[in-house]
Amino acid sequence: MMPAIEFRDVYFRYNEDAPWVLKKFNLKIKANETVAIIGHNGSGKSTIAKLANGLLVPQAGEILINDRKLTTSNVWEIRQKIGMVFQNPENQFVGTTVKDDVAFGLENRGVSRKEMIERIHTSLTEVGMEDYQNHEPHNLSGGQKQRVAIASVMATYPGILLLDEATSMLDPRGRKEILSTINDLKEELEITMVMITHDLHEITLADRVIVMNEGQIYIDTTVDQLFNDHQGLQSIGLSLPLTVELAIELEQYDYQFATYPLDNEEFLEALWTSNLKK
């Protein structure tokens, strides 16, 4: 199957005096895959997302979206298929009201008026912002801004969804709710999804996890395998979810874990089994 996103020997730096942020960078993301990108501050995650939707242009190498090379002449057209939620949602508001903000992306894509009304309603309801339709996006609370940014992007039914720390201002429950909504849409519409995050619970949704370190891929793995190299991860600015940390500590007391548990239920199950065998 052709990849949805492909980076081929990409070089990028923000200006000529600055060091390369990405150097001979290669990455392939399959259609319908959900990929989490994690890594220390300044490791290049947002830069990758901005290159993928053509906001930044590499100095060398090429970027392909659905097998088509991104160029200055097709970037507008290709970007129609990509939905991106920025790290700071304030950078993407275009409407003077929440409703207009969602509508804008739909108008741009030629969605009919009837369907527009329906999608605005559904997407705002799904993120819990239906009561704020007539508010100004810039005068919302931090978390509300993120919710609206997500709704605006989801409403466009993007083929590729790039989420750059899109839920960083939400509490764990709010985050779970929003991510499950996004996941439902993904199942329904077959979306390729890239989630940039610092939240180690969030990555459990991903088929694949890419860990960035200083502009390079440190490891490209699955969620289950990720924490096998826990020492390495800690040395590059990551930490471990509580359940993983507990499991590692419990190994000293002869408890065994086949894979490191990523949530409470997995942890309990593994602890139960391991305790029986002791």
Add this chain to the structure above:
Amino acid sequence: MDIQFEKVSYTYQVNTPFSYQALKDINLEIKTGEFVAIVGHTGSGKSTLLQHINGLLLPTEGRVQVGDFLLSRKNKRQDLKKLREKAGVVFQYPEHQLFEETVERDISFGLKNFQVPADEIQTRIMDALEKVHLSEDVLAKSPFELSGGQMRRVAIAGVLAMNPEVLILDEPTAGLDPKGQQDIMNMFNHLHKTKNMTTILVTHQMNHALAYADHIFVLADGSVQMEGTPKQIFSQADELKKANLDMPDVLSLIKRINQMFGTDIAYERRQPAALAKEIAERLRENKRL
């Protein structure tokens, strides 16, 4: 500086179609040297409340007393410079407080404004950078040419450099990498402990509220729905659910372990290593019985 909210209400954009009441009759007290966490669902009023503490917003009704400063509508014209020097706010979005051309100028802006001597400015900047784990080479850069987490660190450094008596933090770990989150929370806690810094933390991470706060306020829909010690707050799972919040992971986990194995492990702010040891010991005892 003791802080007291008396019947505080706040309405945004009064007398416009956008008018919105964000705080409703808030009464609360924060004592000098306390570490307080404020939690609540999206839009519950946390940031609005914080901005009352250093007079960025004045109550529509009621009053806020911060040390010697009485903040109210009637008292609009007082000079709040001294208050702002003592009560430093780290905003929810770092972009809202960064504005200078270089990081160095950004961090030193407040210091100059408050007439800190030039030679001391340099030491304060270096000290603040170290606290947020940034290297000196960011100083010459524009704060807007940094990654999100780097910006966050600069914003925190700018406030720390002021040596505030009251540190007001609005989701300070959002955007930090996981290790940065731990380091910076520990750093805040250390400042709180060693300098008796009053610390007011808005956070959506219940784990942080649990691990660091002396006292927690739970906001819901502009009102204080619950308040108490972490122990009191987090023993009321149902109430918490009404405020649309979850229990901290570590407490849910301990609870389930206790149910599953019939143990009575308590959290006691144990670090993971100590908690693992406790689990192992209790399970071993259990087997012997």
